[in-house]
Amino acid sequence: MNIVPGRGSRLVLALLPFVLIVLVYIVGSAERRAANPDDKLLPPISEMAQTVHRLAFEPDRRSGETVLWTDTAASLQRLGLGLGIATLIGLVAGLSIGLLPVVGASFASLIAVLSMIPPMAVLPILFIVFGLGELSKVVLIVFGVAPFLVRDLALAVGSLPAEQLVKAQSLGASTWQLAIRVVLPQVMPRLIESVRLSLGPAFLFLISAEAIAADTGLGYRIFLVRRYLAMDVILPYVAWITLLAFLLDLALARLARRFFAWSYLQERR
Amino acid sequence: MSAITVRDVWLEYGDQIVLERVNLEIAAGGFISLVGPSGAGKSSFLRLLLGQEQPTRGAILLDGEPLRPEPGPDRGVVFQRYSVFPHLTVLGNVLVAFEFELSPVLARLRGAARREAIAKSFALLEEVGLEAHRDKYPSALSGGMQQRLAIAQALARKPRVLLLDEPFGALDPGTRAQMHALIRKLWREHATTVIMVTHDIKEAFGLGTRLIALDHTRLDPDAAGRYGATVTYDLDLKREGPVPVLGFLKDTTKPNEEINP
Numbered sequence: 001m002n003i004v005p006g007r008g009s010r011l012v013l014a015l016l017p018f019v020l021i022v023l024v025y026i027v028g029s030a031e032r033r034a035a036n037p038d039d040k041l042l043p044p045i046s047e048m049a050q051t052v053h054r055l056a057f058e059p060d061r062r063s064g065e066t067v068l069w070t071d072t073a074a075s076l077q078r079l080g081l082g083l084g085i086a087t088l089i090g091l092v093a094g095l096s097i098g099l100l101p102v103v104g105a106s107f108a109s110l111i112a113v114l115s116m117i118p119p120m121a122v123l124p125i126l127f128i129v130f131g132l133g134e135l136s137k138v139v140l141i142v143f144g145v146a147p148f149l150v151r152d153l154a155l156a157v158g159s160l161p162a163e164q165l166v167k168a169q170s171l172g173a174s175t176w177q178l179a180i181r182v183v184l185p186q187v188m189p190r191l192i193e194s195v196r197l198s199l200g201p202a203f204l205f206l207i208s209a210e211a212i213a214a215d216t217g218l219g220y221r222i223f224l225v226r227r228y229l230a231m232d233v234i235l236p237y238v239a240w241i242t243l244l245a246f247l248l249d250l251a252l253a254r255l256a257r258r259f260f261a262w263s264y265l266q267e268r269r
Numbered sequence: 270m271s272a273i274t275v276r277d278v279w280l281e282y283g284d285q286i287v288l289e290r291v292n293l294e295i296a297a298g299g300f301i302s303l304v305g306p307s308g309a310g311k312s313s314f315l316r317l318l319l320g321q322e323q324p325t326r327g328a329i330l331l332d333g334e335p336l337r338p339e340p341g342p343d344r345g346v347v348f349q350r351y352s353v354f355p356h357l358t359v360l361g362n363v364l365v366a367f368e369f370e371l372s373p374v375l376a377r378l379r380g381a382a383r384r385e386a387i388a389k390s391f392a393l394l395e396e397v398g399l400e401a402h403r404d405k406y407p408s409a410l411s412g413g414m415q416q417r418l419a420i421a422q423a424l425a426r427k428p429r430v431l432l433l434d435e436p437f438g439a440l441d442p443g444t445r446a447q448m449h450a451l452i453r454k455l456w457r458e459h460a461t462t463v464i465m466v467t468h469d470i471k472e473a474f475g476l477g478t479r480l481i482a483l484d485h486t487r488l489d490p491d492a493a494g495r496y497g498a499t500v501t502y503d504l505d506l507k508r509e510g511p512v513p514v515l516g517f518l519k520d521t522t523k524p525n526e527e528i529n530p
Binding site: 167 | 318319321339341342344346348350351352353354355356365366368369370373374375376377381406408409413419422425426428479
């Protein structure tokens with residue numbers, strides 16, 4: 001507990017497990033190739049690099065589009081819309097439920113029930129109601145993520161000390177002024193953290209919806225090539241999705257620390 | 270500077286009676302120390318004055334008019350903790366009071382109005398000795414400095430009454446002595462009525478011009494909440510006043526006139 005790694009050794013320690021995994025993969029892949037030259041399960045890295053090059057830089061023979069970027073753009077658009085709308089709902093509804101007892105009494109239990117409905121169970125309904133296009137995928141992400149954000153934010157608002165709300169009112173703040181100048185800035189870091197935690201579920205819903213009905217998208221692609229056991233496509237795609245999720249997470253973390261630095265002054269580390 | 274009238278106030282939570290038969294006339298410009306054992310309803314009484322809660326029976330008047338039933342800028346408050354906003358800088362904590370006042374929709378000021386509000390805020394920070402820390406966040410301040418900030422903030426809207434809920438309870442003795450000098454100075458300069466709840470009897474006698482003690486006068490051993498607390502001591506601590514008289518309510522005529530008509 002009291003042995004703390006320095007900057008350099010921290011980086012080495014962080015990279016070590018990744019290097020180990022890659023090494024294990026290379027050895028495994030080579031062994032399987034040695035036993036069976038047509039093995040598809042663990043394609044060598046060189047083969048995957050070729051595939052990635054084809055997907056990322058050469059136009060597809062039939063559609064004329066570079067597949068990887070089309071898929072990425074489609075998926076990120078769905079994810080961004082879904083998460084953006086969910087965040088907006090979380091912010092407005094969470095703030096109102098947490099701050100205004102009348103709204104809380106009316107909607108808190110509704111949100112609690114809604115958040116218990118498994119989103120994948122309503123996916124058929126979404127497909128029926130909103131069609132197989134973009135809308136149903138976006139709605140699935142919103143449905144899966146928003147109730148969690150609403151509840152989490154309402155709790156965060158509720159845990160603000162009552163003294164602060166009274167103090168603000170004694171300085172002449174109206175409910176609206178109090179909401180935008182006292183409550184909102186103080187729960188924003190928490191909202192960003194919850195959105196970061198929601199990235200995982202959001203990707204889950206995105207890929208599931210794309211796997212079931214789509215004509216483009218990252219999830220659509222890996223489920224499409226699954227039939228041909230095309231691990232040389234699936235593995236890079238999974239890595240790419242992971243990288244995207246990681247970068248989104250990092251960007252949100254940076255955003256929170258950049259704009260709400262006061263909230264991280266007391267942090268350990 | 271405002272007078273407060275408390276008329277036969279009762280405060281009950283269900284069948285638990287917290288305060289009963291509280292009658293007070295508080296003259297404008299006084300420094301009232303409110304003492305009493307734990308659970309005697311001191312903080313509840315302060316919450317009534319603040320408008321955070323309403324009396325079950327009776328009425329509270331501020332300058333003869335009924336108190337607004339919610340906290341407002343006519344009554345400033347400093348709590349023991351959580352009194353300042355952690356997301357605003359020291360200057361921002363005071364500035365926000367003017368922003369609430371002048372900008373109803375955005376609660377933000379621009380241009381000349383902002384510069385003027387900053388100047389006023391800075392003057393308040395100078396009064397409490399925080400001008401060097403204007404750009405720090407409250408978490409970087411010591412407990413005493415946070416309370417100074419809370420006081421500066423509470424004075425920004427020129428409240429008619431300043432309510433202090435054990436404001437120095439969490440401070441070390443040295444800091445507390447400094448704070449006493451500060452609050453006495455501010456009370457004189459801003460000519461506001463101060464009501465301070467405290468556990469520290471020495472502080473209560475040292476600062477107040479009048480001391481009010483709340484306590485239970487009756488106890489039912491079988492039902493703890495059957496009887497509420499009420500005013501048990503009401504002492505005039507003004508230097509020119511007569512020897513403190515225990516156990517009865519003073520009228521509002523000046524004590525000097527009574528002695529030397």
